Amino acid sequence: MPLAPLVKAHPEPARWREQYAVIEEMRRGLNAPVDTIIERALPAQTRRFHVLISLMLSSQTKDAVTSAAVTNLHLTLPGGLTCTSLAAADRGVVEGCIAKVGFWRRKAEYIQEAARRIEMGEIGDDGSFIGEEGEGSMVGTGKGEIPRTIEGLCALKGVGPKMAYLALQCAWDINAGIGVDVHVHRITNRLKWHRPPTVTPEQTRVNLESWLPRELHKGINPMLVGFGQMICQPVGPRCDICLLGIRKLCPSRVSGVKAEGRKPVLFSYKLDGEGDMEDMIKPDLGPGPEVQGTDGGQGVVPVLDGRDGVGAEGDGMERLVRMKSEELDGSELFLGRKGGVKLEDS
Incomplete structure (x- = not known):
């Protein structure tokens, strides 16, 4: 369960507003895996169930693999992915659909149990069990609906x-708090936003929530996740192309980082001291898939990146192909960084 809020607010970091604004600036020009999440046009109740299942499958799994697993379930189960179809499915079928996600056997058990409990409306808003005879909490979201409280959601295994x-x-x-994953935890500690440093994501969450303006609670996760995937990586952070380091706003900057021998990261923001964006465009990006920048294909610049996978969270740094709208069929919507969420480990 979540930790209780701090009795006394954590001190507000001296330059956090400058740092936050610079990260926002970089994120507007970065195409990160977190920005490629696709959501189908579904009835509201079913869409909420898809969100929950995506999150439950996401730990220790790349975003693209999570998305593919949810698509497999939706295309394989009779009537699509709903709490009813998932609860009734053969375990082997479910495992086959999600076999590429991390800890797939355990997750198959967890998502089917969650589907059964949601289908029966067993979870109260306080996380207690609602039985057939009315024992336990009598307040919940009702049959077929995912919980709408932290307590109710955390009552689900996984x-x-x-x-x-x-x-x-x-x-x-519902903006109930900040979703803190490994990226948010790592980056905010590298920026020295926690004194002393936090040890767990939950400590990070309660610290941040005590001083960060509430209107930023929802957006900080996708912003820092994408920044962590592409620039402030767990191993080999790209300090050579990070505006925080260049502007002397990062207390953890690693000097002497070189780009040679690293795979490309695509960005469309302007580095300090560089010319106009038109001067930065490379005439030949070499063979490979077409990549569309955030400005409609203009100003996309290859910068060298690191390994194929980074750390336990498995964030691959492969070249990102951002799907054009015409490549999606009528049942799908592209979610950019305003609507997308990072689906990662708990």
Whole structure:
């Protein structure tokens, strides 16, 4: 369960507003895996269930793999992915659909149990069990609907505080708190936003929530997740192209980082001291898939990146192909960084 709020607010970091604004500036020009999440046009109740299942499958799994697993379930189960179809499905079929996600056997058990409990309306808003005879909490979301409280969501096996906060934000549009994953935890500590440094994501969450303006609670997760995937990586952070370091706003900057021998990161923001964006465009990006920048294909610049996978969270740094709208069929919507969420570990 989540930690209690701090009795006394954590001190507000001296230059956090400058740092936040610079990260926002970089994120506007970065195409990160978190920005490629696709959501189908579904009935509201079913869409909320998809959000929850995506989050439950996402731990230790790349975004693209999570998305593919949810698509497999939706295309394989009779009538699509709903709590009813998932609860009734053969375990082997479910495992086959999600076999590429991390800990797939355990997750198959968890998502089917969650589907059964949601279908029966067993979970009260306080997380207690609602039985057939009315024992336990009598207040809940009703049969077929995912919980709408942190307590109710955390009553499901496989759902921790980070997933619960993100589920409320993305499924119910309820801003109950900050979803802190490994990226948010790592980056805010590198920026020295926590004194002393926090040890767990939950400590990070309660610290941030004590001083960060509430209107930023929802957006900080996708902003820092994408920044962490592409620039402030766990191993080999790209300090050579990070505006925080260039502007002397990062206390953890690693000097002497070189780009040679690293895979490309695509960005469309202007580095300090560089010319206009038109001067930065490379005439030949070499063979490979077409990549569309955030400004409609203009100003996309290759910068060298690191390894194929980074750390336990498995954030691959492969070249990102951002799907054009015409490549999606009528049942799908592209979610950019305003609507997308990072689906990662709990």
